[in-house]
Amino acid sequence: MTALTAAGLAGARVKGQPEPGGRPVGRRRATRFIESGWGWAFILPTAIGLGVFYIVPAFTTIWFSFSSWGAFGGHEFTGLDNYRHLVTDPDIGYALVNTLLYTLMLLCGIPLAIYLAALINREKLKGKGVFRTLYFLPVVTMPAAIAMVWRLIYNGQFGVLNYALSLVGIQGPFWLQDPRWALLSIGVIGVWSSLGYNMILFSAGLQAIPKELYEVAMIDGATRGQQFRHLTVPLLSPTIFFVTILTIINGFQVFDLIFLMAGRSNPAIDRVQTLVWLFYQDGFYSHNMGYGSVIAVLIFLLTAVFTAIQFSVQRKWVNYV
Amino acid sequence: MFRTSRRWFRSATALALAGLSLSAITACSGDTGSSGTTTAAESSAAAEATSAAAAEAVTISYWIWDKNQQPAIQQIADDFHAANPSITVTVELASAYRDYWTKLQTAATSGTAPDVFWMNGPNFQLYASNGQLEPLDDVFASSLSSSDYPQSLIDLYTYDGHQYGVPKDFDTVVLAYNSQLFADAGVAAPTDTWTWDDVHAAAQALTDPSKGIYGMFAGFYSQEDYYDTIYQAGGYVISADGKSSGYDQPEAIAGIQYWIDFIKDGSSPDYATMNDVDPDQSGVMLGNGTAAMEYIASYSAAAILDTPEGQAGHIKFARLPAGVQEASIIHGLGNVVYAQSAHKDAAKAFVAYLGSKAAADVQAETSTVIPAFNGTQDTWVASFPAEVNAQVFIDELPVTVPYPVSANTSAWANQESEILSKAWSLEQTPEEACAAMAKAMNEALAAE
Structure with missing residues (x-):
């Protein structure tokens, strides 16, 4: 995922670079041809990887969604059977709501990331590197390790969180076992672990805003709050747009945290199971690859629709300098 | 750093987006593909090695x-x-x-x-x-x-x-208990003639909320817990012809009820507490002295004796208490x-x-x-200290019941954890959970 984003950025940057000028017009076409040839050569390894591991499997997944699988492979075409099952599967409804709620929680983390990025970018702040490292650490930590530590924190009987609450006289719930709290508890981890990545993007966006604009605003008598509202946020809007899209896509794909924190025998599983969790259960645990593929297609369509909506709405609020 | 030009963002976002949404759809195939490729490469490399020189x-x-x-x-x-x-x-x-x-x-x-x-x-x-x-x-x-x-x-x-x-x-299943907690509470240690009623009375006597001690760890494992009690109650998980579920029989419900009773009267931790400990590891609370009894299978015996309470010499084994009849699942x-x-x-x-x-x-x-x-079973028994009484694992043999299986066992057994856990969490009565389980199991058996 990250690699892909990086590839996307790199591709865009090459495109944006100025053409080397000052060459005779007649040789221009040949040079261009050679240049574009090199361009293709450079992206070939990535393109092949994308094709083999992403694009081809994406189409086979769509094909599989119309088929039924045996226990050890071998599939037969069953038309729309899997899709009919999808419509009547009660778990899908739960999973859809849970996935949307989880994504909503992740979105709530965006303002927090902007605020923290702004704090870290302050000129006078000492030990910037330390803060950056600390906030970024969860991004590069293995999800299994994160889950292990958070399970200890959330443990209803011996957990640090409930111990802290007991000091102020509150009896904490079983965070991961209680249907009312489980999704929220996992959402908090999701926000916490994506904070560092979003902060890096926002910090880069903040540094790209020219300082002169703030000087002008100060001369005009704008307070810090006004500067933030009328200058920082609008100028940061392209980054916010970008991060929002990433966050929604990540939210739709949440699986590892649910798998590691909850598990099948969890009494709150109805309230935390997500679409990808169901996809795993049906596709890999029950080895019903055909139905698993249908869920994958559903996730794909949802992601596409949500992103298309965002692209059409962005004209109203995103400011490009 | 970031140049916030309109074109830049358009293309960057579009590209990233294309990649990410595709990765959603290919998560499945990608996983299989990568693990498959490595192993295939390894085995074909190994195959070449053999053909080169036998x-x-x-x-x-x-x-x-x-x-x-x-x-x-x-x-x-x-x-x-x-x-x-x-x-x-x-x-x-x-x-x-x-x-x-x-x-x-x-x-x-x-x-x-x-x-x-x-x-x-x-x-x-x-x-x-x-x-x-x-x-x-x-x-x-x-x-x-x-x-x-x-x-x-x-x-x-x-x-x-x-x-x-x-x-x-x-593996056979026995009752593991903490002899020190029994002595502290003045409760007589389990004997070969114990019945369900004896266990229940002992569990209540051993429970001490002020010290955080529970009499029984009413675990949620099929082989180690509820399969055994279903057969002890005279019920069955799968019919002799392998065609229908026994979960809707009153005896099977009684076998589940047995465990729920401990949870209901507080002589076992509630399901949230037990599931929070470590759902993949049995004997954790027995091993740290917060539970006095737990049903365990022979493959966990060595690990349980290696816990703090086990090393202190407090953990011992006894025959499974009888319900309507004696039974222990063998697998x-x-x-x-x-x-x-x-x-x-x-x-x-x-x-x-x-x-x-x-x-x-x-x-x-x-x-x-x-x-x-x-002939090697005695060596296994002798590998334990005599006082833990590991012989009971072998003594269960005459009353063992084969592990219930069918042509595609996991199709229904995989659903047990999700459906029956609702009884353990007290969200449903054993009757409701067993009815749901029987329905799911009969559907799976019909599809075999």
Whole structure:
């Protein structure tokens, strides 16, 4: 995922670079041809990887969604059977709501990331590197390790969180076992672990805003709050747009945290199971690859629709300098 | 750094988006593909090595899932390598039991399962009937004798007249208890004649909320907990003809009710507490002195004696208390050879060694599991201190009930944890949960 984003950025940057000028017009076409040839050569390894591991499997997944699988492979075409099952599967409804709620929680983390990025970018702040490292650490930590530590924190009987609450006289719930709290508890981890990545993007966006604009605003008598509202946020809007899209896509794909924190025998599983969790259960645990593929297609369509909506709405609020 | 030009953002976002949404749809295939490719590459590389020089060293893989048994298994693999220097065995431990079957079935689907692996009763018929296992009749004809193993285990791994598995071990279930907590509470230790009522009365007497001590850990494991009590109540999980579920019978409901009663009256931790501890590891609360009793299977015995309370000499074993009748679930693993293994001869040589008395003795001496090889069970019992009374695991044999299986056991057994947990969490009554389970199980059985 990250690699892909990086590839996307790199591709865009090459495109944006100025053409080397000052060459005779007649040789221009040949040079261009050679240049574009090199361009293709450079992206070939990535393109092949994308094709083999992403694009081809994406189409086979769509094909599989119309088929039924045996226990050890071998599939037969069953038309729309899997899709009919999808419509009547009660778990899908739960999973859809849970996935949307989880994504909503992740979105709530965006303002927090902007605020923290702004704090870290302050000129006078000492030990910037330390803060950056600390906030970024969860991004590069293995999800299994994160889950292990958070399970200890959330443990209803011996957990640090409930111990802290007991000091102020509150009896904490079983965070991961209680249907009312489980999704929220996992959402908090999701926000916490994506904070560092979003902060890096926002910090880069903040540094790209020219300082002169703030000087002008100060001369005009704008307070810090006004500067933030009328200058920082609008100028940061392209980054916010970008991060929002990433966050929604990540939210739709949440699986590892649910798998590691909850598990099948969890009494709150109805309230935390997500679409990808169901996809795993049906596709890999029950080895019903055909139905698993249908869920994958559903996730794909949802992601596409949500992103298309965002692209059409962005004209109203995103400011490009 | 970031140049916030309109064009830049458009293209960057569009590209990133295309990639990310695609990765959603290909998460499935990507996973299988990558793990499949590696193993395929490895085995084809190994295959080339063999064809190049037949006498040259081959490496075969062996999958297991129990980390408690890993040292003993590694020892056996090393012994085998010492006797057969041309064959190296790589022992691979799956991260947990629940992931083992997912991983194995995925690998088998892509033709890249390990050469030799552990098989269990619930999965055996599925693998054998789908041609995933290599018949071992020739191994039994040449180097093993089926009379060296309990007949029930030989039968368990026979399909369509062919022997597909070499019995590795067997496990029975007993009551483990903390003798110190019994003494502290002035409760008499469990005896061979205990009944359900005796356990319940003792559990209540042992429970002390002020010290955080529970009388019973009413666990939620099929083999170790509720399968046993369903049969003790006179019920059954699957009918004798393997066609229908027994979960809707009143006896089966009584077998589930037995556990719920402990939770309801507070003599067991509630389900949230138990599930928060570590749902994959039994004996945790027994081992730290917060639970006085728990049903455990023989494969956990050594690990439980290695806990703080076990090392202090407080943990002991007793026969399972009787309900309407006595019953203890017996199950055993088998070692099997993958039908598409590139090194079948080496793999067969290795399973033959795994079925030998020498291999059984290593398992027995390390206390890990009760070996299936007749005559080595006493070695296993003797590997424990006499006062823990490990003999009860063997004493259960006359009342053992075979582990309930069908042609596609996991199709219904996989649903037990989700459906029956609602009874443990008190969200549903045992009647409701059992009715739902019977319905799901009958549907799965009808589809076999």
